[in-house]
Amino acid sequence: MSLFTSNPFYELCMKPEAGEDLHQMAGVARRYGYSGVAVPVDTSGVEERLKRESENLPTGLLIARSVELVVKNASQLSRLLHRWWKRSHCLIFRGGSESLNRLGVENHQVDVLASPGKINHVLAKLASENGVAIEFDLGAIIHRRGLKRSETLALYRNNLKLVRKYRAPFILTTNPRNLYDLRAPREMAALSMLFGMTREESVHGLSTVPKEILERHEKNFIAEGVRLV
Amino acid sequence: MKILPPTLREKKRYLAVEIMREGRISRERLIRALQDSIRELFGDTGLSETGLRLLHFDGNHAVVRCTPRTVWRTRAGIATITEIDGTKVSLRVIGIGGTVRSVMEKYIEKRNDQTLKREES
Numbered sequence A: 001m002s003l004f005t006s007n008p009f010y011e012l013c014m015k016p017e018a019g020e021d022l023h024q025m026a027g028v029a030r031r032y033g034y035s036g037v038a039v040p041v042d043t044s045g046v047e048e049r050l051k052r053e054s055e056n057l058p059t060g061l062l063i064a065r066s067v068e069l070v071v072k073n074a075s076q077l078s079r080l081l082h083r084w085w086k087r088s089h090c091l092i093f094r095g096g097s098e099s100l101n102r103l104g105v106e107n108h109q110v111d112v113l114a115s116p117g118k119i120n121h122v123l124a125k126l127a128s129e130n131g132v133a134i135e136f137d138l139g140a141i142i143h144r145r146g147l148k149r150s151e152t153l154a155l156y157r158n159n160l161k162l163v164r165k166y167r168a169p170f171i172l173t174t175n176p177r178n179l180y181d182l183r184a185p186r187e188m189a190a191l192s193m194l195f196g197m198t199r200e201e202s203v204h205g206l207s208t209v210p211k212e213i214l215e216r217h218e219k220n221f222i223a224e225g226v227r228l229v
Numbered sequence B: 001m002k003i004l005p006p007t008l009r010e011k012k013r014y015l016a017v018e019i020m021r022e023g024r025i026s027r028e029r030l031i032r033a034l035q036d037s038i039r040e041l042f043g044d045t046g047l048s049e050t051g052l053r054l055l056h057f058d059g060n061h062a063v064v065r066c067t068p069r070t071v072w073r074t075r076a077g078i079a080t081i082t083e084i085d086g087t088k089v090s091l092r093v094i095g096i097g098g099t100v101r102s103v104m105e106k107y108i109e110k111r112n113d114q115t116l117k118r119e120e121s
Helices: A024-030 A047-053 A072-085 A098-106 A121-130 A137-144 A147-166 A185-193 A198-214 B025-050 B070-077 B100-120
Strands: A009-011 A034-040 A062-069 A090-094 A111-114 A133-137 A172-175 A221-225 B013-021 B054-056 B062-066 B089-097
Touching: A009 A172, A009 A198, A024 A034, A024 A047, A034 A047, A034 A198, A034 B089, A062 A072, A072 A090, A072 B013, A090 A198, A098 A111, A098 A121, A121 A133, A121 A147, A133 A147, A133 A185, A133 A198, A137 A147, A137 A172, A137 A185, A147 A172, A147 B070, A172 A198, A185 A198, A185 B070, A185 B089, B013 B100, B025 B054, B025 B070, B054 B100, B062 B070, B062 B100, B089 B100
Parallel strands: A009 A034, A034 A062, A062 A090, A090 A111, A111 A133, A133 A172
Antiparallel strands: B013 B062, B013 B089, B054 B062
């Protein structure tokens, strides 16, 4: 089981609800074995809560700043990228439609393409070239039931096939809104096995890819594998 | 009648489960929730292969039995439980062992000791 004990794990899409205690959620994440989480700082209140609860936050857990980009066109995206690129650790682009997904994966400054729906070979190839990670939202598998869930699993199976073929980066998350939505790394792997992902791939999506994303935003970072020392 | 020789017995794995909950849940409801969620994911055949049994439950921890081949399936079933009887819950496997005793000693009694100590201090 060294796979799950030797790697640092990250949950990049934590979105604490208004009534939720940030430090409590962070504590649970720490206990579950995560090394870091990312919380959105663009939504109102989170920045202040981070400051207010700073004393109660658990030690040994990296709390990165993420930004969710919800845009309609390319000019809006470039404006937001310009604004947040240097002030955050993780840029999450909310996709959905074909044209939106295309916009997201074409921009190498975008880190994650969230809720992409069904991707195709063109998107997967672009995502691979630009290093945009495709999100697999396991929260949907947890919360949906019946036919809806089987549709989601079929969708993920399709996305996984393309992601494998083009070696596009991908991340696993549950989009947790409260502490009951969080899942430990091994549970995440168990859930991703439902749509055919191997354990090694799960660890890749929980550890390697998010780590690279966070490193990309470090001050000394120059290019993939090149760092100012 | 002679007892079933050990070589012919089904192999088992015991999962130590940690339960995070908002309110109280009963033993019966937990078993029901486990069975239902595994059945919803893998169907009746899938559930029958797991040989599921709940062997210990004290409110915060449980020991669940399954076969070695179905450990990850059971884990997925455990991970998809979101509520029991209208109470928000989140379950997590904290350890796996080959006997109930080893699982209890290694994962559950130790943890209960720790929580007791924390309450005392």
